[in-house]
Amino acid sequence: MVVLAGTAIALTDARWPWLWIAAEFVLLIVRFTLIVRCEAARLHGETPPLAALMSAGGIWSVIFGLGCFGCIASQNLVLSVLAGLNVAGVVAVVSSRNAATPRYAILVMLVVSLPFMLGALFSPQPGMWVVGLQIPFYVAGIIGVLVHNHAITIRMIRAELDNRDLAVRDALTGLPNRILMQEELHRMCDRLAPPAANGGRPFVVLSMDLDGFKQVNDSYGHVAGDRLLRLVGDRLRRTFRATDRVFRIGGDEFVVLLPATSEIEAAHLAKRAIETISEPFDIEVPAPVYIGLSIGSARAPIDGDTAEQLLTCSDLALYDAKRAGKGRHRAHLPSAS
Known part of the structure; x- marks a missing residue:
C-alpha cells in the first residue's frame, strides 16, 4: 500500500x-x-x-x-x-x-x-x-x-x-482422566510461589481407592462393576465443591485436587466422601451393594512442589489408610517416607 x-x-x-x-x-x-x-x-x-x-x-x-x-x-x-x-x-x-x-x-x-x-x-x-x-x-x-x-x-x-x-475424559464415568489430571496438577504446581513467599497458592491432593470393589466385580460381573463405578463417580462429583476437580485415573482409583484448601478442610471433605461412598448402592443386583473408600492426602507445597512428589506422598498416605483398616483418611507424614 x-x-x-x-x-x-x-x-x-x-x-x-x-x-x-x-x-x-x-x-x-x-x-x-x-x-x-x-x-x-x-x-x-x-x-x-x-x-x-x-x-x-x-x-x-x-x-x-x-x-x-x-x-x-x-x-x-x-x-x-x-x-x-x-x-x-x-x-x-x-x-x-x-x-x-x-x-x-x-x-x-x-x-x-x-x-x-x-x-x-x-x-x-x-x-x-x-x-x-x-x-x-x-x-x-x-x-x-x-x-x-x-x-x-x-x-x-x-x-x-x-x-x-475423548482423549482426556474417562469414557465410563465421564470424569476427566489421568492425562488431564497430570496437566492440571502441573499447572497448579507452576502457580506455587517459592517457600519464602509462603507457598503462593497452596492446595491438597487426595488419592482414593475403593474398598471391596473387586469382590463386587467378581461376584456380579463387569457390567455391574461398571455400573458401580459410574455411580461412584456421580457421588464424588456431588460430594466435593464446584472448585474441586475429581479424576478417575484407572480401575477403582480416583484423584481429587482441592485448590486453596487447608489441611482441616481437606480432612473434612475426605470424611464426607468416605461417608457418601459407604452408603448402599443399587446396581440392579439382588441386594444393595456396600463398598468403602480409603483416602490419602498430600499438601502443596509442604509435602512437595511437583506433581510427582505430591502424587507419591498422597499414595503413601493412601497405603497407610489401607493398612490401618481401610475406609479412612490419612494425611501424609514426612516420617512415613
Missing part, C-alpha cells in the same frame, strides 16, 4: 497521496502497538484489546479504499491498474486470513472494493466501466470462498475439541 501511495506521489502533483502515505505510517505504528499489547495480555492472562485492533483494521480499510478511489479518479492508467491489482490482492488476503471472523472480513472487503468499483464505473477512461462491473462478481466469489473456508474451519475446531475431550 505504501508502494502504491508512493507511486501516486511520483505520478501526480496532488496532495492526497501524501496524506495517504502519512496515514499509512500512523496506522502501522498504532496496529503494531496494539498487536504487542495483545501478545502481552495473552501471556499475562488478561483481556487483549482485540476490539481496538479490529477498529484500527477497519480504519485502514477506509483509508485504503479512498486511496484506490483517488488512483482511479486521477485518470492515470498506471495508477488505475495498480489500484485494481491491490484491491484484488487485499480482498483475497482478507478472505484467507480472516476466515475465522467472516462478518468482519466481508465488511473489510466491501469497504476496500466499493470505492474502486464506483470510481471505475464513472471513470471517463475508455472501457474502465467494464472493470467496475466485474468487481461485484469478483468480490461475491471471494465471499463465497470465505464462507466455505469458515465452515471448514469451524468443523476442524469442533473435531479437534471432540478428539481432545
Whole structure:
C-alpha cells in the first residue's frame, strides 16, 4: 500500500497521496502497538484489546479504499491498474486470513472494493466501466470462498475439541482422566510461589481407592462393576465443591485436587466422601451393594512442589489408610517416607 501511495506521489502533483502515505505510517505504528499489547495480555492472562485492533483494521480499510478511489479518479492508467491489482490482492488476503471472523472480513472487503468499483464505473477512461462491473462478481466469489473456508474451519475446531475431550475424559464415568489430571496438577504446581513467599497458592491432593470393589466385580460381573463405578463417580462429583476437580485415573482409583484448601478442610471433605461412598448402592443386583473408600492426602507445597512428589506422598498416605483398616483418611507424614 505504501508502494502504491508512493507511486501516486511520483505520478501526480496532488496532495492526497501524501496524506495517504502519512496515514499509512500512523496506522502501522498504532496496529503494531496494539498487536504487542495483545501478545502481552495473552501471556499475562488478561483481556487483549482485540476490539481496538479490529477498529484500527477497519480504519485502514477506509483509508485504503479512498486511496484506490483517488488512483482511479486521477485518470492515470498506471495508477488505475495498480489500484485494481491491490484491491484484488487485499480482498483475497482478507478472505484467507480472516476466515475465522467472516462478518468482519466481508465488511473489510466491501469497504476496500466499493470505492474502486464506483470510481471505475464513472471513470471517463475508455472501457474502465467494464472493470467496475466485474468487481461485484469478483468480490461475491471471494465471499463465497470465505464462507466455505469458515465452515471448514469451524468443523476442524469442533473435531479437534471432540478428539481432545475423548482423549482426556474417562469414557465410563465421564470424569476427566489421568492425562488431564497430570496437566492440571502441573499447572497448579507452576502457580506455587517459592517457600519464602509462603507457598503462593497452596492446595491438597487426595488419592482414593475403593474398598471391596473387586469382590463386587467378581461376584456380579463387569457390567455391574461398571455400573458401580459410574455411580461412584456421580457421588464424588456431588460430594466435593464446584472448585474441586475429581479424576478417575484407572480401575477403582480416583484423584481429587482441592485448590486453596487447608489441611482441616481437606480432612473434612475426605470424611464426607468416605461417608457418601459407604452408603448402599443399587446396581440392579439382588441386594444393595456396600463398598468403602480409603483416602490419602498430600499438601502443596509442604509435602512437595511437583506433581510427582505430591502424587507419591498422597499414595503413601493412601497405603497407610489401607493398612490401618481401610475406609479412612490419612494425611501424609514426612516420617512415613
